[in-house]
Amino acid sequence: MRIIEADLNKLKEKINLMGSLTQDAIEQTVKALVERNTKLSEEVIIADDKIDTLENEIDKLATDVMVLRQPAAGDLRFTITCLHTAGIIERVADHAVNIAKHIRVINNEPPLKPYVDLPKMGVITREMFGDSLQALINGDTNLARQTIRRDDEVDELFHLIYDDLLVIMQSDPTTVKRGSELLFVIKHLERMADYSTNICEMVIYMMEGKVIKHTQEAF
Amino acid sequence: MRKLIDKLVFTICSLSTVLVLAILALIIIYILANGVLAINLDFFTKLPKPVGETGGGMVNGIIGSAIMVAIAALISIPISIGAAIYLSEFGKGYLAVIVRFLVDVLAGVPSIVIGIFIYTIVVLPMKRFSAIAGALALAIIMIPTIVRATEEALKLVPQTLREAALALGAPYWRVVLEIVVVSAHKAIISGVLLSIARVAGETAPLLFTALGNRFLVTVLDRPMASLPVQIYSYAVSPYDDWHSQAWAATFVLVMFILIINLAVRFFIYSKE
Amino acid sequence: MQATSKGKMENISQEPKPQDQQNQPSTKIEIEAENLNFFYSQKQALYSINLKVPEKSITAFIGPSGCGKSTFLRTINRMNDIIPGTRVEGKVLLNNQNIYAPTVDVVDLRRRVGMVFQKSTPFPKSIFDNVAYGIKINKLSSSRAQLQQMVEQALEQAALWSEVKDRLNDSALALSGGQQQRLCIARTLAVMPEVILMDEPCSALDPIATEKIEELIVELREKYTVIIVTHNMQQASRVSDYTAFFLLGELIEFDETEKIFTYPKEKKTEDYITGRFG
Numbered sequence: 001m002r003i004i005e006a007d008l009n010k011l012k013e014k015i016n017l018m019g020s021l022t023q024d025a026i027e028q029t030v031k032a033l034v035e036r037n038t039k040l041s042e043e044v045i046i047a048d049d050k051i052d053t054l055e056n057e058i059d060k061l062a063t064d065v066m067v068l069r070q071p072a073a074g075d076l077r078f079t080i081t082c083l084h085t086a087g088i089i090e091r092v093a094d095h096a097v098n099i100a101k102h103i104r105v106i107n108n109e110p111p112l113k114p115y116v117d118l119p120k121m122g123v124i125t126r127e128m129f130g131d132s133l134q135a136l137i138n139g140d141t142n143l144a145r146q147t148i149r150r151d152d153e154v155d156e157l158f159h160l161i162y163d164d165l166l167v168i169m170q171s172d173p174t175t176v177k178r179g180s181e182l183l184f185v186i187k188h189l190e191r192m193a194d195y196s197t198n199i200c201e202m203v204i205y206m207m208e209g210k211v212i213k214h215t216q217e218a219f
Numbered sequence: 220m221r222k223l224i225d226k227l228v229f230t231i232c233s234l235s236t237v238l239v240l241a242i243l244a245l246i247i248i249y250i251l252a253n254g255v256l257a258i259n260l261d262f263f264t265k266l267p268k269p270v271g272e273t274g275g276g277m278v279n280g281i282i283g284s285a286i287m288v289a290i291a292a293l294i295s296i297p298i299s300i301g302a303a304i305y306l307s308e309f310g311k312g313y314l315a316v317i318v319r320f321l322v323d324v325l326a327g328v329p330s331i332v333i334g335i336f337i338y339t340i341v342v343l344p345m346k347r348f349s350a351i352a353g354a355l356a357l358a359i360i361m362i363p364t365i366v367r368a369t370e371e372a373l374k375l376v377p378q379t380l381r382e383a384a385l386a387l388g389a390p391y392w393r394v395v396l397e398i399v400v401v402s403a404h405k406a407i408i409s410g411v412l413l414s415i416a417r418v419a420g421e422t423a424p425l426l427f428t429a430l431g432n433r434f435l436v437t438v439l440d441r442p443m444a445s446l447p448v449q450i451y452s453y454a455v456s457p458y459d460d461w462h463s464q465a466w467a468a469t470f471v472l473v474m475f476i477l478i479i480n481l482a483v484r485f486f487i488y489s490k491e
Numbered sequence: 492m493q494a495t496s497k498g499k500m501e502n503i504s505q506e507p508k509p510q511d512q513q514n515q516p517s518t519k520i521e522i523e524a525e526n527l528n529f530f531y532s533q534k535q536a537l538y539s540i541n542l543k544v545p546e547k548s549i550t551a552f553i554g555p556s557g558c559g560k561s562t563f564l565r566t567i568n569r570m571n572d573i574i575p576g577t578r579v580e581g582k583v584l585l586n587n588q589n590i591y592a593p594t595v596d597v598v599d600l601r602r603r604v605g606m607v608f609q610k611s612t613p614f615p616k617s618i619f620d621n622v623a624y625g626i627k628i629n630k631l632s633s634s635r636a637q638l639q640q641m642v643e644q645a646l647e648q649a650a651l652w653s654e655v656k657d658r659l660n661d662s663a664l665a666l667s668g669g670q671q672q673r674l675c676i677a678r679t680l681a682v683m684p685e686v687i688l689m690d691e692p693c694s695a696l697d698p699i700a701t702e703k704i705e706e707l708i709v710e711l712r713e714k715y716t717v718i719i720v721t722h723n724m725q726q727a728s729r730v731s732d733y734t735a736f737f738l739l740g741e742l743i744e745f746d747e748t749e750k751i752f753t754y755p756k757e758k759k760t761e762d763y764i765t766g767r768f769g
Contacts, residue, residue: 002766070725072752072764209754311575382570383612383675387625387682388602391573397624402615 004069018054019133025096030122041100051093058086081206095188121157132199144200154193254470257463273460279435283444291357303369326363334424350443353429357418368410372403409483416479422447521546521716527581549717551727554737568604605679609691611671613663625682649677669700689719
């Protein structure tokens with residue numbers, strides 16, 4: 001076996017672990033929000049430490065691979081992708097933590113209204129992240145491209161909920177606090193979906209050598 | 220057990236070396252002991268005395284040998300180096316194979332056969348033994364040695380050196396003469412010197428060609444004396460004085476060969 | 492070294508805009524191989540090579556031993572001609588002129604296409620005479636003073652002048668390995684070639700000497716078209732603008748170096764540069 005292979009496998013394992021932990025965090029946050037479970041949201045905040053540690057480990061390992069193994073071509077693109085993606089995943093996890101912090105406030109107030117679109121947005125965001133992670137681990141560019149397209153669904157829901165919340169807050173000033181907290185929540189979810197598309201863009205770079213972020217390239 | 224065999228092989232090899240060195244040392248000591256006693260200034264400056272008288276020297280033989288070896292070298296060096304350059308740099312076809320084979324055969328021919336050959340084609344038509352015939356015989360003996368030594372020396376010049384010179388836009392003949400031959404000059408000169416040392420001691424080819432002369436001559440179409448022939452004739456004579464003079468001549472010859480060999484060694488290992 | 496890394500950065504920043512590449516000023520082609528086949532007696536060593544090398548660039552030839560990269564290099568100055576039994580089919584164009592045309596003067600061609608070898612090959616002459624040899628042979632100088640000035644300039648260009656200026660009459664064999672190699676480069680530069688071919692010029696040198704030669708190669712790009720055969724892929728990626736990958740006598744891929752090393756189009760290239768080969 002090539003010497004570099006063992007290192008690349010280790011990188012892949014760590015990325016996979018970091019991604020799974022983050023996916024759990026998203027899932028728990030959405031659940032804590034929908035089910036008004038503050039305790040669950042506190043767990044998310046605690047679990048984030050592990051994700052931060054993994055990011056550092058991946059950074060170090062990827063740097064070592066570049067210095068010591070001098071990767072080229074596919075190996076190089078994989079290493080760069082890992083380095084980049086670890087940062088993105090860490091930010092996704094931070095957004096989950098931020099939502100968890102908003103949940104503390106929201107759950108101290110009475111429910112605004114039965115959530116319909118919000119759980120939907122949460123599920124799609126979670127699925128997008130899960131799919132981007134799977135595309136990364138399997139090098140699946142089809143899945144990556146599909147996932148990037150789903151970002152529109154999230155954006156649509158964002159605007160829908162946003163308008164909804166504005167109407168509620170205008171009609172009843174006592175809802176402003178809860179409502180604005182929820183505005184933050186949907187903004188965080190929208191950002192998470194964006195990051196998932198960034199991960200998918202890295203998958204396409206990794207597999208095809210093409211840089212598609214900040215381009216209008218159709219896919 | 221393995222150690223034992225190891226020691227055994229080492230011992231056998233060491234003993235063989237000692238034996239070889241012992242024989243060589245014995246010869247040199249014997250020649251030294253006999254030669255040094257007989258050598259004196261007269262030996263280098265006087266002609267042989269008439270039979271029956273003691274004293275005299277071998278100036279005729281020393282000068283004769285020097286003249287004939289020098290002429291032989293003048294004839295054989297250009298021919299041999301030319302042939303070697305051809306073989307090493309240009310000779311790729313059948314002609315080269317044939318030339319190389321002939322050179323090998325020539326190297327293996329006993330020197331007396333070459334003497335007879337020259338006797339047939341030079342001495343008989345001239346109806347006279349001569350220095351030039353002797354020089355020719357020596358030249359023929361020198362040729363294969365110099366050709367082989369030079370060819371080997373040229374072949375040791377790295378191919379990339381030729382290519383490097385060609386890559387500068389040098390024509391091939393200039394590369395050969397200015398780079399290849401110059402690079403190999405030490406080994407070529409060594410080969411020449413060793414072949415001179417070798418023919419200086421040749422006796423057989425001179426017996427039928429230059430014959431010998433009790434007087435000092437410097438014209439080339441007369442019989443000429445030489446050290447080896449003189450050693451031969453003095454050694455087989457019944458006179459004690461001649462025997463000791465033969466030893467002296469042997470001593471001179473051996474010293475000459477030894478000095479050339481040392482010179483070659485010194486030359487090869489000297490730095491630019 | 493700085494020049495390369497700077498060049499690469501610019502290229503990377505251009506990459507997101509693919510249309511840029513079409514708008515790049517079309518560079519002049521210095522060397523072009525057209526359907527080049529090469530034979531050692533019966534054995535074919537190169538199979539229809541087609542390649543265009545732009546002028547004033549550095550191109551690296553990479554590939555495993557026996558892949559034909561050195562053989563191809565040596566077709567460019569017809570150095571293979573001296574090996575008996577070799578045969579060339581197809582064309583090699585130097586500035587649009589077929590160097591295998593019957594009218595071509597091989598000796599002059601070799602002056603125009605210089606070559607530096609794996610083992611440094613100083614002539615058994617003084618440092619000065621090593622550099623002067625090519626100038627004298629090609630009658631490039633008209634006076635002793637001009638010869639001296641040309642030798643100095645060549646040594647200067649090869650970054651050797653300051654190290655040898657006080658001992659020009661010493662034997663070239665007394666120089667260190669790296670200095671000898673730079674002397675060989677100076678000797679090549681002295682005859683004012685258009686192209687410089689380098690056959691693994693650093694493979695016998697230590698890392699410091701290697702770095703000096705690499706810096707020199709990058710500087711040479713200002714004036715010359717350089718082609719370098721190397722077994723060291725890091726070296727190819729460090730110094731070259733273009734990389735050609737050869738395998739079993741075929742040119743598998745030729746592209747800008749950063750493309751070859753980040754996203755080669757051919758699987759064989761990828762396998763070779765990531766060490767999966769074999």
